[in-house]
Structure formats: structure tokens, C-alpha cells
Amino acid sequence: MATVLYITAHPNDPQTSFSLAVGKEFIEAYREANPADEVIHLDLFKENVPQIDADVFSGWGKLQSGSSFEQLSDTEKAKVARLGALVEQFVAADKYVFVSPMWNFSFPPVLKAYIDAVSVAGKTFKYTENGPVGLLTSKKAAHIQASGGVYSEGPAAAFESGHSYLNKIMQFYGVPSFEGIFVEGMAAAPDKAQTIKEEAIVKAKALAERF
Numbered sequence: 001m002a003t004v005l006y007i008t009a010h011p012n013d014p015q016t017s018f019s020l021a022v023g024k025e026f027i028e029a030y031r032e033a034n035p036a037d038e039v040i041h042l043d044l045f046k047e048n049v050p051q052i053d054a055d056v057f058s059g060w061g062k063l064q065s066g067s068s069f070e071q072l073s074d075t076e077k078a079k080v081a082r083l084g085a086l087v088e089q090f091v092a093a094d095k096y097v098f099v100s101p102m103w104n105f106s107f108p109p110v111l112k113a114y115i116d117a118v119s120v121a122g123k124t125f126k127y128t129e130n131g132p133v134g135l136l137t138s139k140k141a142a143h144i145q146a147s148g149g150v151y152s153e154g155p156a157a158a159f160e161s162g163h164s165y166l167n168k169i170m171q172f173y174g175v176p177s178f179e180g181i182f183v184e185g186m187a188a189a190p191d192k193a194q195t196i197k198e199e200a201i202v203k204a205k206a207l208a209e210r211f
Contacts, residue, residue, distance in 0.1 A: 001038065002034070002037045002038075002094040002095055003037070003040065003092065003093045003095070004027075004030065004037055004039045004093065004094065004095045004097060005040050005042060005089070005093040005096050006023070006040065006042065006097045007044065007096060007097065007111075007114065008041070008042070008044065008099045009044045009045070009100040009101075009107055009110055009111040009114075010099065010101055010108070018101075018186060018193075018197055018200075019099050019101050019144055019183060022099075022146070022181065022183050022200045022204050023099035023144050025201045025204050025205060026099075026144060026181075026204035026205065026207065026208045027039060027041075027097065029205040029209060030208040030211060033209045042114075044108075044110040044111060044114055045108075047114075048082055049082075049086065049110060049114050050078075050082050050113075052083075052116050053079075055073075055076050056079050056080060058073075058076055059072045059073075059080040062076070069081075086117045086118055087117060087120045087124065090118040090124065091118075091123050091124065095139065095142075096140075096141040096142070096175075097141070097142050097144070098144070098166060099145075100144075101145070101147065102145055102146065102147035102151065102160070105151075105159045106162045106165065107145075107162040107165075107166075115169055119172075124136055125173055125174070132172065134171070134173040134175065135173065136174050137174040137175070139175045139177075140177040140178070141170050141175050141177065141178045141179075142178070142179045142181070142207060142211060143163050143166050143167075143178070143180045143181070144183065144200075145163050145180065145181070145182055145184075146186075147182070147184045148185070148186055148187025148188065149188050151182075151184060152182040152184060163182070166178070167180075179207060181203050181204050181207060183196060183197060
């Protein structure tokens, strides 16, 4: 049995979000193909994902200096403990499915906060004399991204920073398989929006069956 983290980063629902609509079809197809697997949905707009701020740095610093967890302030305890829980959950999972819209060429800031939370030396990567090495070499990941324009190819691809960033992060973690599904061009061609979504759903279901 595998554990899948289904990580969504959109404030709306599948009825109004193209990325979530395609993601919903993906995860339903995955569940049907892999009924014994556990799927954990992390809605990042509803989850507590602390930003790495002064409290976190202070708490980490105290722990590194030899203080016990109980010596941290209540705020430090809450944030440090939550960050620790997020990375432990991430490392324990076998597969990752990220679903996000493109906002200003990237993704919503809550997804960046989540990536920061799980990018921990000794957990998802390690430092060596030859540079950092990823530790998640047995995992696989996928990303479903929606955008009003077409950014997966052509001249506009130079501006795309969401999927390409996640690709770099997965490589950094050592994840050997990272695939993308792009739901794109709905604003550029609104009369084709439904067709674009339906075609993306077909691709998503096909990926889910072999994911």
C-alpha cells in the first residue's frame, strides 16, 4: 500500500477552478485504480502552514544551542512543531500530487510556504562535500497546473515559473519521476475552455492509472 499526498493550492472549489476540477478527476481515477492506497488531501488554503519567520528562527536556534523543546515560547513551540509535522508527513508519503493555478507566472504563496516547510536538511535532502543530495529517491510526483494563457510551450514558456520551480525542487529532493499536466489557454480562447478542460481530464485520468 502506498500513501499519496494530494496537495491543492487554490482557494476555490472544483466547480469554479480548472486546476481543481482536473485534479479531482485525477485523484478519483487514482483511487479507482489503487483502492488499497491511502490518499491524504492537504488543502493548503485550509491547513496551518507556518511561514519561516523570526519565531521559527528563534526556536530552531534555541534547539540547536542545546535548549529543550519545553524551553521554547508557546509561539515557537506551535510553529516549530507544526513545521516538523509537515516535513515528517511529506517524507513518509510515497507519492505527491500538486494542484495549483498559475498566479503571476508562479503559484499561490501558500504553496511556496509549504515547500519551505518540507525543504529540511536531513529529511528531504542532505549536504555532502560534493554539494546537496536528495533523499527522496524512491518517490514520484505530478503537478496539475491551470493558466489562462499557454505557458507550457512557445514564447510565453520563458515566463512560466510554477511548474518549472516544482520540477527543480523535486530534482533537489532526488525524486526521479515528475510529470505535469497543463490546463491552459482558457482565457485566451474562452469558447474552447470546456474542451480544454475535458482534454486535460483525459490526460489526468491516463496519468492516474499509471501513477
